[in-house]
Amino acid sequence: MFIMTEAAKNVKAPRTAITPTRAENFPEWYQNVIKAADMAENAPVRGCMIIKPYGYAVWENIQGNLDRMIKAEEVQNAYFPLLIPLSFIAKEAEHIEGFAKECAVVTHHRLESDGKGGLVPAGPLTEPMIIRPTSETIIGEAFSRWVQSYRDLPLKTNQWANVMRWEMRPRIFLRTSEFLWQEGHNVFETHDDAEKDALRMIEVYREFYENYMAVPGFIGAKTPDERFPGAIETYTIEAFMQDGKALQGCTSHNLGQTFAKSSDIKFLDRDGVQKLAWTTSWGLSTRTIGGLIMVHADDDGMVMPPKLAPYQVGILPIIHDEADKPKIMEFCDKIRKELLAKGVSARIDKSGQRTSDMMWGAIKKGVPVRLEIGAREIAEGQLTYTRRDLGKDGKKKVSVDEFLGSIEGVLAQMQKDMLERARQRMQGMVIEIKTLKEMRDFFAAEKIGGVKIDYKLIQDSDEFEAIKKEFSVTPRCLPFADNGQKVIVAKAY
RNA sequence: CGGAGUGUAGCUCAGCCUGGUAGAGUGCUAGCUUCGGGAGCUAGAGGCCCAGGGUUCGAAUCCCUGCACUCCGACCA
Incomplete structure (x- = not known):
C-alpha cells in the first residue's frame, strides 16, 4: 500500500455507477438503478410500465419458484376474466x-371515425365493465356454482394475472396502475380452516421472501383500519427498505364469510344443512421487485440474489488480441456448458465491448458472479471471479476444477450473506420504545426507520392520530413474534 | 386532487431574461491505438426545440390555452 497524494485521489475519485447515490436522493437513485440495469421503463400510458427482458426474467424466476411452492399447498391454477360486470363489484359494500376510486371502467365496445381523422367511442355497453382491481367478486361468482357440497371443499385456486388500479401517484414497480401478480382464492368449511389457511399462506410467503428474495420482514397482522376491504384479518410481510420506509411485501386475508355472503358460496354439509363457506385470498405482485431493488441495490446498481438472478454467472471474455478470440470464446462456452450442467445459469457477454464496459454493465445489472476469462486464464488453467456483493476486493483466482466444484456453494453463500446483511439492517432500523412521546421525538428527528411500541398505547389515542398525520406514518403490523401485543409504526411505500 | 418543477439529439442538459432560424456532454456508427474496476484520437449519423393559438418582418426564446412527465403532499388493500 502507498499513501495517495491529493492529486492522485482526485484522479481516482471514487465514482459510483449510479448518480445520485442512495444518500443523496433515494427516489431518484431507485429509478436510475432500474434504468441502468435495463429492467423496466415507463410506458406511454401514465402509471403503466414496460418490463424489459432483464426485469421480466426476475419476474419469471419469482413466478417459477413461488408457483411451485403454491402448488405444494395443493392449490390449482386457473384463469378468470379481465373484465368484471359492474354489478358484481357493487355486491359488497x-x-x-x-x-371504487381506483377502478378503470369500460363503457364502450366500438370505435368510429369522427370524420376529422380521429376515432370516437361508439356503441355504449348496456352494463359498463370494470377492469379487475382484484378478482374476489368474479371468482366468487364461479365458486358459487362450483361449490355445492362439503365434498367440494377445500377449494384452492390461484391465478397469475394482471390487474389495474388507477393510481394517483405511480412509481415504477412499487405502485403502477397495471401490475402483474398472483392471487389465490381458497374456500373452506369453517372459520378455523380459513384462518389456518391465511396463516399458512403468509408463512409460504415468508419462506419465499427469505429463501429466494433474501429479504427479511416483520410478519404479522394488520391493524383493523389497514385491513383489506371486507377482510376480517389481513396478514402481511413488512420489509424495510434502505431509506427506512416499510413496504408491504404481500398479503394474505381471512375474508370470513364476507364474500361467501355476497357471492352466495354455500355448501350442503354432512348434517344436511346448507352452510355459508369461509374464504381466503392472498397475493404477491411485481411490486415485490421494487422491494428487491430497494433492499439490495447499492450505489453501483442492482445486486441480484442468486436464486432470482436472470443469470447467475456473467462470463466476460477478455480479448486483447483478435487471434486469441476463437480460443477464448470456445473456452467460455465450455465453462458455460459445465455450469449449465450443474444447474447454474450463465451468460457469455458477446457484445464485444471493452473490458471495463462489460464489467460495469454486469455490475449495474447486479449479476451475482462475474467470471473473467482471457488468455491468461487459459494459459494458467485458472479462473478469475468476483461476487457482486463483495466488490472488487472480493476478486478470487482459482483453478477451473475448483471453480466448478465450488460455484454452487459460492452462490449459496452469497444468497445467505445478502439475507443476513438485510436482516442486520432491518433490525437496526426498528427500535423499541415505551411512550408516544418517544415516538414523536423519533419521527421529529427524521430518523431512518420505524418504532415498535405497545399496541395498547396507540389504540384510541388522539396523540397517535396526531403523530400519524404530522409525520405521515402508519401502523404497519402487529408482529406474530410479539403475539400481537406490539405494533410497528413507520413511513411506508 | 393541492404545491413546486420540467418538456430542446437515444440519454442528461445548456440556450430563453435581452427574439435573427440549433449547441454541449454522453451514447450510437466506422477506423486506428487501447483493454484485467469507467481509455484516447479522428471522422460521421442523429432535432416539427411538447401541442395549439397569439404578438412580430421574424419565435426554442415573449404572451395565452392545453397536454405530458417528475418530485413533495393528500389518497391508497
Whole structure:
C-alpha cells in the first residue's frame, strides 16, 4: 500500500455507477438503478410500465419458484376474466368502497371515425365493465356454482394475472396502475380452516421472501383500519427498505364469510344443512421487485440474489488480441456448458465491448458472479471471479476444477450473506420504545426507520392520530413474534 | 386532487431574461491505438426545440390555452 497524494485521489475519485447515490436522493437513485440495469421503463400510458427482458426474467424466476411452492399447498391454477360486470363489484359494500376510486371502467365496445381523422367511442355497453382491481367478486361468482357440497371443499385456486388500479401517484414497480401478480382464492368449511389457511399462506410467503428474495420482514397482522376491504384479518410481510420506509411485501386475508355472503358460496354439509363457506385470498405482485431493488441495490446498481438472478454467472471474455478470440470464446462456452450442467445459469457477454464496459454493465445489472476469462486464464488453467456483493476486493483466482466444484456453494453463500446483511439492517432500523412521546421525538428527528411500541398505547389515542398525520406514518403490523401485543409504526411505500 | 418543477439529439442538459432560424456532454456508427474496476484520437449519423393559438418582418426564446412527465403532499388493500 502507498499513501495517495491529493492529486492522485482526485484522479481516482471514487465514482459510483449510479448518480445520485442512495444518500443523496433515494427516489431518484431507485429509478436510475432500474434504468441502468435495463429492467423496466415507463410506458406511454401514465402509471403503466414496460418490463424489459432483464426485469421480466426476475419476474419469471419469482413466478417459477413461488408457483411451485403454491402448488405444494395443493392449490390449482386457473384463469378468470379481465373484465368484471359492474354489478358484481357493487355486491359488497365495504369492498366497493375500498376500490371504487381506483377502478378503470369500460363503457364502450366500438370505435368510429369522427370524420376529422380521429376515432370516437361508439356503441355504449348496456352494463359498463370494470377492469379487475382484484378478482374476489368474479371468482366468487364461479365458486358459487362450483361449490355445492362439503365434498367440494377445500377449494384452492390461484391465478397469475394482471390487474389495474388507477393510481394517483405511480412509481415504477412499487405502485403502477397495471401490475402483474398472483392471487389465490381458497374456500373452506369453517372459520378455523380459513384462518389456518391465511396463516399458512403468509408463512409460504415468508419462506419465499427469505429463501429466494433474501429479504427479511416483520410478519404479522394488520391493524383493523389497514385491513383489506371486507377482510376480517389481513396478514402481511413488512420489509424495510434502505431509506427506512416499510413496504408491504404481500398479503394474505381471512375474508370470513364476507364474500361467501355476497357471492352466495354455500355448501350442503354432512348434517344436511346448507352452510355459508369461509374464504381466503392472498397475493404477491411485481411490486415485490421494487422491494428487491430497494433492499439490495447499492450505489453501483442492482445486486441480484442468486436464486432470482436472470443469470447467475456473467462470463466476460477478455480479448486483447483478435487471434486469441476463437480460443477464448470456445473456452467460455465450455465453462458455460459445465455450469449449465450443474444447474447454474450463465451468460457469455458477446457484445464485444471493452473490458471495463462489460464489467460495469454486469455490475449495474447486479449479476451475482462475474467470471473473467482471457488468455491468461487459459494459459494458467485458472479462473478469475468476483461476487457482486463483495466488490472488487472480493476478486478470487482459482483453478477451473475448483471453480466448478465450488460455484454452487459460492452462490449459496452469497444468497445467505445478502439475507443476513438485510436482516442486520432491518433490525437496526426498528427500535423499541415505551411512550408516544418517544415516538414523536423519533419521527421529529427524521430518523431512518420505524418504532415498535405497545399496541395498547396507540389504540384510541388522539396523540397517535396526531403523530400519524404530522409525520405521515402508519401502523404497519402487529408482529406474530410479539403475539400481537406490539405494533410497528413507520413511513411506508 | 393541492404545491413546486420540467418538456430542446437515444440519454442528461445548456440556450430563453435581452427574439435573427440549433449547441454541449454522453451514447450510437466506422477506423486506428487501447483493454484485467469507467481509455484516447479522428471522422460521421442523429432535432416539427411538447401541442395549439397569439404578438412580430421574424419565435426554442415573449404572451395565452392545453397536454405530458417528475418530485413533495393528500389518497391508497
